[in-house]
Amino acid sequence: MAELKVGAITEWRRISPSLLVFRMMPEPGTRFPDYKPGQYIALRREDCRLTKVVRDADGQIHYLPDLDEAGNPKLGAVTHSYSLASAPAETRENGHLQFYIVLEKTEQETEGRLSGALFRLNFPEDNKLIYVNRITGSFTLDQRANGFRSVLLVGTGTGLAPFVSMIKQLHFDARRGVRDDTQYTLIHTNRTFEELAFHEELRAIESAQRFDFVYVPSVSRPTVRDLTDTNIGRGRANNLFRHIFDMPLKEEEYLEQARFSQVDISKARAELDSAVRPVLPGCILRSELQKRLNPERTVVLTCGNASLMADINYIAARQGIRFEKEDW
Incomplete structure (x- = not known):
């Protein structure tokens, strides 16, 4: 088993109340293992607020805070894996790993154990972070996209992380004269413009055109500011994908299915509205985009919200496009 090491967070930045970008340096005197874009590493804190599993009368499982006799949260160690948002080239050059994470919450508003600890971090006074000294995973271009001339990357929320790692590395390689004729298209959606992490960096890479790259940012809850910005799109990632191929919205299909089944359509109508x-x-x-995403030579890789990934899988199947997802 890979050993545990203690790294140091050197940059910690909340881009919204529920989204965090941070960098971590390795344990002094060491370096991080080599890795490929799309892989992940396990992180650990020992001051995480623990949870307990509770089953309600209907048999549904809920995760609730685990409290001691005084009503205080019990603390303990939790390990969780996160995809890397850094590129191997920047790790070799600067030493750090970069992460883009969300503050996980249950329906009962119970925070994720490790993500909650990372968001409560008293940075920079408390900057220590344990990591497993192994980087692994098969969600890489050589394993998931080999042989395809067109690669569509669809990231929702922090599902962008493996894809920004890939794009940054492709840009670095192209600067060194290492490139192929593959077309790369990235769709990234989040709720608002402020939550589009790495937006300016990705726009700069697209503008440089050192390799064939198209960046399609979009917001699913546009503000007044977002409605006037022609550089970003609107709508969820799955519906943008549907739009490219002139398919109805998922919500439109849901409404039609409800009508066909002769059930109450009020919920479906509300979702469409x-x-x-x-x-x-x-x-x-x-x-x-339709030309770039010719089904005969395209593979779609997706990471993020499970229900949106399921719909993207459905769309890809309808169009005859190979589908791959990050599901560790």
Whole structure:
């Protein structure tokens, strides 16, 4: 088993109340293991607020805070794996790993054990973070996209992490003259513009055009500011994917299924009424994306929200596109 080491967080930045970007340096006198874009590492804190499993009268499982006799949260060690948002090239050059994580919460608003500890971190006074000295995973371009001329990356929320690692490494390789004729397209959606992590860096990589890369950012809960920004699209990732191939919204299909089944359509109607209609960034033509994403030579890799990934799988199957997802 790989040994545990203690690293130091050197940059810790909340980009919203529920999203965090941070960098970590390795234990002094050591370096992180070599890795490929798309892989992950296990992190650990020993001051995590523990939870307990409770089953309600209907048999549903809930995770609730585990409290001591005085009503205080019990603390303990928790280990969890996170995809790397850094590229191997920047780790070799600067030494750090980078992460993009979400504050997980249950329906009862119980925070994720490790993510909660990371968000409560009293940085920079408390900057220690334990890690397992092994980086692993098969969600890599050589294992999931080998042989395809067009690669579509679809990241929702912090599911962007493995893809920003891939894109940064491709950009670094291209600067050194190492590139191929593969077309890469990245769709990243989050709720608002402020939550589009790495947005400016990805735009700069796209503008440099050192390799064939198109960046499609989108927001699912557009603010007034977002509605006037023609550089970002609107709508959820799955509905943008549907829009590219002229398919109805998921919510439209749900409503039709409810009507066909002759059941109460009020819930389906409400979901459709609240859905954000997909709009691509102003500089991107749907016809051009359709050409890039020729089903015969395209693979789609996705990471993020489970229900959206399931719908992206459905869309890909309808279009005859190979589908891969990060599901460790």
